Amino acid sequence: MGDMHLNWIGGREIFGTAAKANINPSDLADVVGDYVQADIAQAEEAIAAARAAFFTWSRTTPQQRFDLLDRTGALILERRQQLGELLSREEGKTLAEGIGEVVRAGQIFKFFAGEALRGAGDVLSSVRPGVDVEISLEPVGVVGLITPWNFPIAIPAWKLAPALAFGNTCVIKPADLTPGCAHALVSILHEAGAPAGVVNLVMGRGSVVGNVLVESREVDAISFTGSVPTGRSIAARCVEIGKRIQCEMGGKNPLVILDDADLDVAVNVALNGAFFSTGQRCTASSRLIVTAGIHDAFVEKLSQAMLALKVGHALEPETQIGPVVDEKQLAQNLSYVAIAREEGAEVVGGERLDRATEGFFMQPALLVGTSNTMRVNREEIFGPIASVVRVETDDEALAAANDTEFGLSAGVCTTSLSRARRFRRDLAAGMVMVNLPTAGVDYHVPFGGRKGSSIGPREQGSYARQFYTIVKTAYIG
Numbered sequence: 001m002g003d004m005h006l007n008w009i010g011g012r013e014i015f016g017t018a019a020k021a022n023i024n025p026s027d028l029a030d031v032v033g034d035y036v037q038a039d040i041a042q043a044e045e046a047i048a049a050a051r052a053a054f055f056t057w058s059r060t061t062p063q064q065r066f067d068l069l070d071r072t073g074a075l076i077l078e079r080r081q082q083l084g085e086l087l088s089r090e091e092g093k094t095l096a097e098g099i100g101e102v103v104r105a106g107q108i109f110k111f112f113a114g115e116a117l118r119g120a121g122d123v124l125s126s127v128r129p130g131v132d133v134e135i136s137l138e139p140v141g142v143v144g145l146i147t148p149w150n151f152p153i154a155i156p157a158w159k160l161a162p163a164l165a166f167g168n169t170c171v172i173k174p175a176d177l178t179p180g181c182a183h184a185l186v187s188i189l190h191e192a193g194a195p196a197g198v199v200n201l202v203m204g205r206g207s208v209v210g211n212v213l214v215e216s217r218e219v220d221a222i223s224f225t226g227s228v229p230t231g232r233s234i235a236a237r238c239v240e241i242g243k244r245i246q247c248e249m250g251g252k253n254p255l256v257i258l259d260d261a262d263l264d265v266a267v268n269v270a271l272n273g274a275f276f277s278t279g280q281r282c283t284a285s286s287r288l289i290v291t292a293g294i295h296d297a298f299v300e301k302l303s304q305a306m307l308a309l310k311v312g313h314a315l316e317p318e319t320q321i322g323p324v325v326d327e328k329q330l331a332q333n334l335s336y337v338a339i340a341r342e343e344g345a346e347v348v349g350g351e352r353l354d355r356a357t358e359g360f361f362m363q364p365a366l367l368v369g370t371s372n373t374m375r376v377n378r379e380e381i382f383g384p385i386a387s388v389v390r391v392e393t394d395d396e397a398l399a400a401a402n403d404t405e406f407g408l409s410a411g412v413c414t415t416s417l418s419r420a421r422r423f424r425r426d427l428a429a430g431m432v433m434v435n436l437p438t439a440g441v442d443y444h445v446p447f448g449g450r451k452g453s454s455i456g457p458r459e460q461g462s463y464a465r466q467f468y469t470i471v472k473t474a475y476i477g
């Protein structure tokens with residue numbers, strides 16, 4: 001048994017109906033802690049607590065909201081090592097990646113502290129004499145936040161911080177696999193002075209606890225990050241009920257390598273984008289689209305660099321690639337490697353690995369000689385697996401890159417300014433990277449995708465305001 005971690009409802013820590021062990025994917029003998037599971041009634045209590053706290057919180061001064069977010073950001077940054085270790089133990093990112101994500105969460109709180117002060121709105125003259133028009137942005141109300149397992153502290157942070165900065169109250173339901181970081185974050189918010197009911201945490205299954213947030217008429221908006229099927233069904237239900245919705249979902253992100261690319265830059269960009277964080281990033285480069293002139297040299301060098309990556313326990317200092325998050329995800333990854341072989345790809349790497357501790361270790365895989373119509377290039381795998389599609393021309397590269405139902409991130413490696421500009425303009429994605437990995441984004445600018453990857457306004461940066469506030473146009477005679 002590990003330490004017991006409780007739900008946060010109305011400013012108090014409350015036991016659930018059951019508890020679930022949070023297991024370290026680097027070492028199945030290591031229990032990170034026990035985390036309680038809420039039931040439907042408890043999720044409803046959390047919503048009621050957020051509703052009760054809304055009026056007062058929505059009328060706090062920007063200074064009060066700044067102070068809470070700024071203090072929270074400072075505490076997160078102060079505890080980066082301890083929180084980074086927790087993150088690496090529960091999710092399997094390397095310690096360096098875990099600490100990096102924690103720092104990002106702290107910076108997000110600091111950024112939104114500033115956003116609370118900045119404010120927004122307009123005063124215009126009416127077209128009618130003697131009348132003024134005031135356009136103000138008000139908080140939306142009670143916001144339900146549903147988050148995935150792969151960024152267990154950054155995603156809760158980039159939803160909670162803007163929600164609170166703009167005067168909303170929240171109920172967060174983190175992923176069942178990785179509740180630890182969200183629990184730590186909500187505890188820090190209380191330590192930093194969050195009034196009772198302003199932030200509530202209910203842990204448990206999506207289909208039970210998450211579903212209550214979606215169905216409740218007392219929740220005014222849902223911000224969801226996760227898989228496409230779940231996001232689409234939640235969005236459809238929210239539209240039916242008349243609830244504001246924002247979904248960030250999957251990707252099948254292309255990285256285009258053109259003949260004139262700097263080979264070392266291209267290999268490093270692909271290595272980082274495809275395999276770091278065990279490939280478990282919605283922005284991972286899973287399709288490497290390579291023109292003929294550089295294809296063989298790129299594949300040769302990337303294969304060597306990939307096979308040299310050290311896969312192991314996330315907390316060991318020499319580890320570069322941590323384990324896959326769980327048994328189910330590992331089985332899914334290995335099944336896609338088998339599918340690639342059946343479809344005629346040449347597979348480099350892609351084996352399950354044994355290490356000193358029992359865990360879900362896998363050698364990254366490069367699938368060479370694939371076509372863009374193969375399943376491995378259509379479906380999101382969400383593991384350390386990238387496929388290579390060989391094309392002849394820039395036009396073909398662009399067409400292949402955009403031939404996907406997703407549109408989250410896309411990249412190009414080239415030394416030509418005019419080619420870089422063309423791909424920047426014509427890649428159909430929410431984020432475009434030139435000579436940089438498709439994954440790895442700043443915390444102060446908008447994040448989000450197009451096509452099947454996203455629904456609703458952007459998250460992060462000053463654009464986050466669009467989702468977490470609602471416009472009122474007032475006429476004053």
Ligand code: NAD
Pocket residue numbers: 146147148149150151173174175176204205206207208209210211214225226227228230231234248249250251281282380382408453
């Ligand atoms: P998931 O869709 O299985 O779960 C996401 C969250 O939704 C979890 O908290 C889950 O419990 C909850 N949920 C599940 N069913 C629900 C229901 N019926 N009602 C309400 N809530 C429900 O996703 P996951 O496996 O945790 O995360 C991996 C996915 O997330 C990948 O597809 C990845 O691309 C995506 N992702 C996207 C982004 C982005 O910003 N675009 C970022 C990270 C991850």
